[in-house]
Amino acid sequence: MNKSHFGLRDVILLALIGIIFGVIYFAGDFVYNAVTLLLTPLGLGAAGNDFTMGLWCMAGPLAGFMLKRPGSAFLGEFLGAAGEMFLGGQWGAANLISGAVQGVATELGFTLVGYRFYNWVTILSTTLTTTIVTFAWDWFRNGYSHFALPILLACFAIRLISMFLFCGVLVKLITRLLERAHVIPNAQV
Amino acid sequence: MNPSLQLLLVLWISFEVSFTSRLTANLVFLILAIIVLLFHHLRFRQWLWLICGPFLPALALFVTIVAYSPGHDLHFGLVLVSRIYLYVMAGATVTFTTTPLKLAQSLEQTAHLPAKFAYGTLSAVNLLPKIKQEVTQIKAAALMRGVTLHLWSPTLYFKAILVAINWSDQLAQAIESHGFVEGHPRTAAHPITVHWYDWVLLTSGIIILQVLLIAFP
Numbered sequence: 505m506n507k508s509h510f511g512l513r514d515v516i517l518l519a520l521i522g523i524i525f526g527v528i529y530f531a532g533d534f535v536y537n538a539v540t541l542l543l544t545p546l547g548l549g550a551a552g553n554d555f556t557m558g559l560w561c562m563a564g565p566l567a568g569f570m571l572k573r574p575g576s577a578f579l580g581e582f583l584g585a586a587g588e589m590f591l592g593g594q595w596g597a598a599n600l601i602s603g604a605v606q607g608v609a610t611e612l613g614f615t616l617v618g619y620r621f622y623n624w625v626t627i628l629s630t631t632l633t634t635t636i637v638t639f640a641w642d643w644f645r646n647g648y649s650h651f652a653l654p655i656l657l658a659c660f661a662i663r664l665i666s667m668f669l670f671c672g673v674l675v676k677l678i679t680r681l682l683e684r685a686h687v688i689p690n691a692q693v
Numbered sequence: 694m695n696p697s698l699q700l701l702l703v704l705w706i707s708f709e710v711s712f713t714s715r716l717t718a719n720l721v722f723l724i725l726a727i728i729v730l731l732f733h734h735l736r737f738r739q740w741l742w743l744i745c746g747p748f749l750p751a752l753a754l755f756v757t758i759v760a761y762s763p764g765h766d767l768h769f770g771l772v773l774v775s776r777i778y779l780y781v782m783a784g785a786t787v788t789f790t791t792t793p794l795k796l797a798q799s800l801e802q803t804a805h806l807p808a809k810f811a812y813g814t815l816s817a818v819n820l821l822p823k824i825k826q827e828v829t830q831i832k833a834a835a836l837m838r839g840v841t842l843h844l845w846s847p848t849l850y851f852k853a854i855l856v857a858i859n860w861s862d863q864l865a866q867a868i869e870s871h872g873f874v875e876g877h878p879r880t881a882a883h884p885i886t887v888h889w890y891d892w893v894l895l896t897s898g899i900i901i902l903q904v905l906l907i908a909f910p
Contacts, residue, residue: 512868512875515813517861520824523817524853527828529844540753547761549753559844570854583810587818589784590793597703597784601711645711646754647773650762670845677847678854685851687858 510579514571521570522563522584526591529559547655550646554663557638558670560602564610565630565671569622569679570688577614577630581607602641609637610671622679627672635660635667695891696791696799702898703783709902710776716768717909718902719775726782733790743785751777768910793818799885809875816864827856 510518540552567580585603613630639660642648648656682688706722730743751774758770787796797815800806831852835842842849 510809511865512809512813512873513861513865515809516817516864517857519814519817520820520857520861521854523821524824524828524857525850527821527824528849528853535844537749540749544753544756547757550757552753553750562850566850566854583814583817586814589788590818591821597700597787598707598780599784600700600704601707645776647714647758647769650758650764650766650769652762655757655761674845674847674850678850681847681851682854685855687855 510573510575514576515579515583518567518571518576518580519583519587521567522580523587523591525563525566526584526588529556529562530591548658550648550651550655551659551662553642553646554659555666557663558666558668561606561610561634561638561667561671562675564607564634565613565627565675566678568610568614568630569626569675570682572619572622574614574619575611578607578611581610605641606634606638609634612637624676627668627676631664631667631672634671635664639663694894695803695885695887696787696796697803697885698887698891698895699791700787700796700800701804702895703787705899706783706902707780709906710779713906714769714772714776715906715909716772716775718905719772719779721905722902723775723779723782726779726786729786730782730789735789739785739789743781747777747781795885798881798883801879802881802885803887807876808873808879812868812873816868817861820860820864823860828853831856 536552536556539555540549543549543551561581563584564577564581568577570576571580582600582603585599585606588603589597589599610630610633613633614626616629616633617626639648648659651659679688710719710722735743754773754777755770758773759765759767791799793815797811801808801811831849832842835848840848
């Protein structure tokens with residue numbers, strides 16, 4: 505089979521995973537709002553976004569680990585975002601842009617290791633690229649360029665930790681479960 | 694308006710506005726988006742959602758920029774707030790005025806997106822009620838055994854993925870058994886047309902945006 509070919513089944517699977525994750529972390533919205541409310545008086549309100557960032561980006565790395573093909577991480581994140589557009593999430597079509605940015609960010613992490621390793625090295629590289637690229641995006645979009653340096657550093661650190669815990673550790677744990685259950689397609693490659 | 698062109702216009706505006714900080718452009722397009730939405734008679738709850746949803750993130754950014762950042766830049770704070778509301782309202786003009794089915798058909802016919810992406814994603818979107826039910830079921834099943842599944846429990850995601858694999862198999866089979874062949878030329882039962890005024894709206898929207906961005910603060 506062509507390695508970079510995505511069939512109808514893969515497309516549906518990736519979109520489904522994205523939407524299911526969206527449904528699950530709809531609860532994350534509550535955490536996000538609570539954290540934002542709590543931190544706003546401290547001047548760290550924007551960090552609420554960084555706190556939950558790891559959650560939003562989970563579908564991408566997971567898709568990458570499941571299908572192990574170039575492009576799967578991007579598609580997983582992007583199709584999920586496209587599905588969530590109609591979920592009634594608060595961001596609507598803007599979801600597509602953030603989805604594309606997050607997708608590219610995650611994909612980059614897999615590209616850096618040449619799509620050959622799927623271990624902790626990959627986890628580290630996707631964590632780093634996702635954090636840096638989404639942070640650069642927020643630099644423009646959410647006006648991070650105007651923040652004071654300490655706040656900026658705090659946001660970056662929080663985002664890095666959130667990414668590592670959710671997109672790294674949690675994704676690795678899920679993949680381990682999937683591997684033990686022998687449900688990951690071409691797990692031996 | 695043709696859904697694909699409408700989506701393109703909204704994405705174009707959202708993207709360009711992200712990299713510029715002009716209050717006038719944000720406000721003009723925000724008002725335009727609200728007018729479009731007014732014509733579509735949204736329900737009260739939808740309005741409430743549109744207005745309250747982005748309130749907290751907008752407030753947080755505003756406070757951080759105006760009160761805690763070196764410039765104490767009120768103008769930039771307002772730009773950010775209006776930008777966030779613009780994202781939401783403009784996005785809503787797409788999601789609240791077309792159905793997922795129409796958008797998928799239009800993306801396939803107008804934008805020539807491969808049919809498997811259009812309909813693959815559409816079929817997943819249509820499963821949404823079942824997905825919600827399934828997530829509740831997984832949690833309930835765990836509760837019966839005295840296990841609480843949190844946002845950070847791998848088991849929750851693991852079980853959800855198993856379900857997704859099952860469903861994607863079944864959906865793909867169902868679609869193919871209805872005669873769908875990947876990459877094969879298709880005829881359309883509901884042709885989506887692009888009118889001349891679709892193009893006029895798209896180009897005039899983009900031109901107005903440039904003028905506003907260049908000429909006004």
